[in-house]
Amino acid sequence: MAIVAQSSKFSTYGRPVLAWAVGLLFFFPIFWMVLTSFKTDADAVKPEHLIFFTPTLENYLNMTENYDYWRFARNSVISAVFATVFTLVVSVPAAYAMAFNPSRATKDVLMWMLSTKMLPAAAVLYPMIFLAKGIGLYDTHILIITVLSLINLPIAIWMLFTYFKEIPKDIIEAGKMDGVNTWGEIKEILVPLAWGGIASTALLVFIFCWNEAYWTVRLTTIDAATLSKLIEGNRAPEGLFFGRLSAVSTAAVGPIVVLGWFCQKQLVQGLTFGAVK
Amino acid sequence: MSDRKLPRLLQAPAVLMLLVWMLIPLGMTLYFSFIRYVLNSLRRPEWTTPSLSNWRGLGNYEFVLKNKDFLLAIQNSLLIVCSILFLTVILGVLIAVLINKTFPGQGIVRVLLISPFFVMPAVNAVLWINMILDPVLGLQGIAVGNINDLLDSLRSAPIIGSFFSLWPELNPISFRATQTSAYAVIIMVTWQWTPFAVLIFMTSLQSEDQQQKEAAVLDGASTWSQFRFLTLPHLGRPIAIVVMIQAIFHLSLYAEIEIVSRGNGNKNLPYLIGEFANNNIGAASATGVFAVILANIVAIFLLRMVGKTLME
Numbered sequence: 001m002a003i004v005a006q007s008s009k010f011s012t013y014g015r016p017v018l019a020w021a022v023g024l025l026f027f028f029p030i031f032w033m034v035l036t037s038f039k040t041d042a043d044a045v046k047p048e049h050l051i052f053f054t055p056t057l058e059n060y061l062n063m064t065e066n067y068d069y070w071r072f073a074r075n076s077v078i079s080a081v082f083a084t085v086f087t088l089v090v091s092v093p094a095a096y097a098m099a100f101n102p103s104r105a106t107k108d109v110l111m112w113m114l115s116t117k118m119l120p121a122a123a124v125l126y127p128m129i130f131l132a133k134g135i136g137l138y139d140t141h142i143l144i145i146t147v148l149s150l151i152n153l154p155i156a157i158w159m160l161f162t163y164f165k166e167i168p169k170d171i172i173e174a175g176k177m178d179g180v181n182t183w184g185e186i187k188e189i190l191v192p193l194a195w196g197g198i199a200s201t202a203l204l205v206f207i208f209c210w211n212e213a214y215w216t217v218r219l220t221t222i223d224a225a226t227l228s229k230l231i232e233g234n235r236a237p238e239g240l241f242f243g244r245l246s247a248v249s250t251a252a253v254g255p256i257v258v259l260g261w262f263c264q265k266q267l268v269q270g271l272t273f274g275a276v277k
Numbered sequence: 278m279s280d281r282k283l284p285r286l287l288q289a290p291a292v293l294m295l296l297v298w299m300l301i302p303l304g305m306t307l308y309f310s311f312i313r314y315v316l317n318s319l320r321r322p323e324w325t326t327p328s329l330s331n332w333r334g335l336g337n338y339e340f341v342l343k344n345k346d347f348l349l350a351i352q353n354s355l356l357i358v359c360s361i362l363f364l365t366v367i368l369g370v371l372i373a374v375l376i377n378k379t380f381p382g383q384g385i386v387r388v389l390l391i392s393p394f395f396v397m398p399a400v401n402a403v404l405w406i407n408m409i410l411d412p413v414l415g416l417q418g419i420a421v422g423n424i425n426d427l428l429d430s431l432r433s434a435p436i437i438g439s440f441f442s443l444w445p446e447l448n449p450i451s452f453r454a455t456q457t458s459a460y461a462v463i464i465m466v467t468w469q470w471t472p473f474a475v476l477i478f479m480t481s482l483q484s485e486d487q488q489q490k491e492a493a494v495l496d497g498a499s500t501w502s503q504f505r506f507l508t509l510p511h512l513g514r515p516i517a518i519v520v521m522i523q524a525i526f527h528l529s530l531y532a533e534i535e536i537v538s539r540g541n542g543n544k545n546l547p548y549l550i551g552e553f554a555n556n557n558i559g560a561a562s563a564t565g566v567f568a569v570i571l572a573n574i575v576a577i578f579l580l581r582m583v584g585k586t587l588m589e
Contacts, residue, residue, distance in 0.1 A: 016380040022372055023386035026472065030392055032416070033404050045414045047422065094291035097284035109292065111580070116295050118576040120529045122547035123565035124302035126309065126554045131302070150298045153291060182283055211397040213532035218551070228532065231399035235406075235536040242408055249400045260395035261388050268480045271473070272518050 030257070037246035044242035059247030066244050069251060072230040076252075078141055079216070079226055080209035083148035087205050090149070091156040092198065096186055098157070099164035100172055110161065113154040121151070121214050132219060139220045147219065148209045155271075156205050163197030164190070200266030203259060210256050227252040303569070310337050310562035317556055327558075337563035347564065349542075350549040351571070357462055357545060358527045362520055364467045369474025369519065370512060374504065376475075377482045387479075394472045402536035405465040412449035421449040455542040462533045462543075470526075474519045481515040482508070521579040528572055546571065 036044050038055040063069035098106050128147070132138040172189060180188060191198065213228040220229055231252060234245060260267070313324045313331040324331055341347050376386055393401075412418045424447055431441040452461035485508065493503050534548045544552070546568045553561035 011378065011380075015375065015378060016382070019376045019380060019386050020382065022375065023389035026468065027389040027392055029404055029409060029468065030396065032408060033400075036408060047419045050419065090291050090294065093287040097287035101284035103284070109288070113291075113295060115576060115580075116299050118525050118528075118572050119299060119303070120547060120565075120568045120572050122529060122531065122550040123568045123572075124306055125550055125565070126558050126561050127302035127305035129554075130305065150294060153295060157291060182287070207395060211395070213398045214529065214547070217399075217532065217535070228397055228399045231397070231403055232532060232536060235403055235539070242414070245403065246408070249404060253396045253400050256397070257392050257395045260391065264387070264391055264476060265480075267394075267473075268477055271522055272477060272515070 030253075033246045034250050036242055037250045039243045039246075041241050041243040044246070045240075059244045060251070062244065063248055063251065066241075067230060067234070067248050069230070069248055072225055072227050073251070075141070075224055076210060076226040076228075079144045079148060079224070080206050082141070082145045083152065083209045084202050084206045086145060086149045087152050087156045088198065088202055091153055091160055091201075092191075093186065095157050095160035095164055096190055098161050099167075100169060110158065113157055117151070117154050125218060128215070128219065139223045139225075141224050143219060144216060144224050144226070147215045148212060151212070151215070152205045152208055155208070156201050159201045159204065160194075160197060163194050163201070167193050197266075200263050203263045204267060204271075207256055207260060207263075306562045306565045306569075308562075309558050310566050311335075312559060313337075314558040314562075315556055316558065333559060337559040338566075341560055341563045341567065344560075346544060346549055346552075347567075350544045350546050350564075351567075353459055353543060354528065354545040354571070357459060357466075357530065358524060360463045361466050361470065361527055362523055364463070365471045365474045365523065366516055366519060368467070368471045369478050370509075370516075372471070372475045373478035373482055374508065377479055391472045391476055393469050394476075396469065398469070398532040399536065401465050401469055402462075402533040405468070406452060406461060406537050410450075410452040410461055410464075412451045418449050421447050453537070453541060455538075458538040458541055458543045461537050462530070465533060465537075466527065466530065470523055473523075477515050477519055478512055481512060485511050517579075524575055524579055528568075528575065 037059055038057070039049065039053050040056055040058065043049040043053045059066075098110065129138065132143050137143040167190070171193065172185060211228070212226075213232065216226045216228045217232050220226070231249060234241075234248075309327060311333060312327060312329065313321075313333045313336075314327050315321075315324050318324050372390070376383060376390070396404075407415060409416050412421075428441060428444055428446070432438050432444075434441075450457055452458055490503060490507060493507060498506075529547050530545060531547045531551075534543070534545055535551075538544070538548075546564065550561050550564045550568065553564055
């Protein structure tokens with residue numbers, strides 16, 4: 001490889017410079033949002049305060065007053081946490097069965113599950129509103145949690161399936177010999193072995209739930225409205241509120257972006273169904 | 278319990294839930310698409326409750342097909358999805374090849390690059406359309422203003438001034454107009470999903486056969502032909518997967534359209550359905566059926582392409 005290393009100046013100087021430039025370019029909008037969140041609304045639209053300004057925390061301190069931020073944040077946390085838990089409770093046994101006791105239909109079932117993801121949500125928009133209002137669940141946490149679980153179920157099952165497939169069957173068989181029942185198998189053997197896979201599935205599902213912006217916008221008004229709904233409702237501030245809007249946006253995406261940094265690898269495996277390693 | 282029953286029992290909740298989730302709302306959409314069903318009608322109050330006696334046959338489909346917004350929405354859906362796919366794949370391959378070799382700060386660059394993917398779509402849209410692309414107050418407006426100021430001062434300068442006086446003033450682009458707002462959506466979604474493509478291509482590049490590459494180098498293969506004949510074929514499968522996953526997500530793109538283009542005529546299918554659903558449920562449902570058909574065409578096409586490799 002020495003030949004390659006010597007052969008180009010690009011590797012020594014060009015590549016790092018270009019790579020850093022690309023990285024900073026992609027990060028710039030986020031940086032800009034964070035920077036703007038420390039400006040007053042007045043400063044945020046003044047070209048002379050583009051870079052030099054007196055930083056202020058007022059936008060963050062007034063989030064409750066300006067946007068009722070914490071109510072939406074609480075709703076986001078409730079929906080995302082419970083939807084994640086519920087998704088896992090349903091998908092772990094299913095993926096376990098598919099990975100360790102596959103039948104001839106298993107492949108088809110998996111493909112069918114994936115195909116439910118391709119059903120455009122908008123196609124069933126009105127029936128969902130109709131049903132939700134009919135049973136009195138419109139704009140409730142239960143509804144949002146259910147819908148979020150359903151749309152993430154296929155991805156969770158696929159992810160877990162690809163993790164479980166990697167576990168040697170013998171280990172599970174050994175458990176059977178020892179007379180452990182199925183529930184025990186899942187709890188005592190599978191979960192400890194596949195802990196990493198289950199955790200990263202949970203993390204990914206949580207992120208998707210948090211960021212979801214179709215059903216959370218269309219099936220809520222106030223009571224169960226999440227952060228997506230809050231931001232969507234303030235779509236066009238006409239420049240008046242760039243500062244406070246940046247603050248509330250930063251608060252809404254900050255924790256998730258940081259979480260995301262820690263699950264890059266799992267993201268690849270999860271979203272490609274293990275096909276890219 | 279027998280060996281065969283238990284696995285089925287464990288899968289049952291997931292399968293049943295997805296089955297109900299698919300069949301009931303979809304069945305209702307199908308039903309509503311064949312009847313006259315509106316939310317408000319003073320003239321024909323009987324149409325406001327779904328009933329078989331309001332049967333309309335294919336009337337809703339005809340109505341939708343004749344609606345000029347429908348064709349526009351399909352065109353727009355395809356334009357947006359295809360542009361995003363094209364841009365993310367090209368940028369993704371280039372950036373992945375660029376940052377795949379070790380260099381100082383590789384880890385940090387990776388973290389910087391992947392960040393946009395985790396930003397929630399609503400924030401993405403609000404951030405881009407207001408703070409970056411706005412023609413007056415956004416960075417675009419400020420940049421154009423600065424360039425114009427600079428041109429102005431150059432015009433009044435001696436000697437070179439006459440040269441610059443030929444230059445026109447720059448006009449900032451308004452990304453809230455019908456056509457340009459589609460571009461705004463393409464820009465912001467490309468920004469969000471290129472990192473995803475990069476991440477997947479990078480993962481795949483790490484499993485590339487290094488010995489083969491070294492052999493190629495010893496044989497005097499140029500960087501370009503190494504890329505063309507070794508790297509690119511190796512990336513075939515990940516590219517197919519990136520295309521498939523993105524097609525699934527972007528066909529139902531909603532928040533970005535809603536935030537960027539509300540009311541300005543730039544619609545995609547999900548948005549058009551939402552618009553119909555404000556009153557004309559029959560038309561909304563017929564449009565929904567078309568959306569399902571479109572998604573199925575794309576899905577069949579994609580699953581053919583990718584399906585086999587998934588199950589290996």
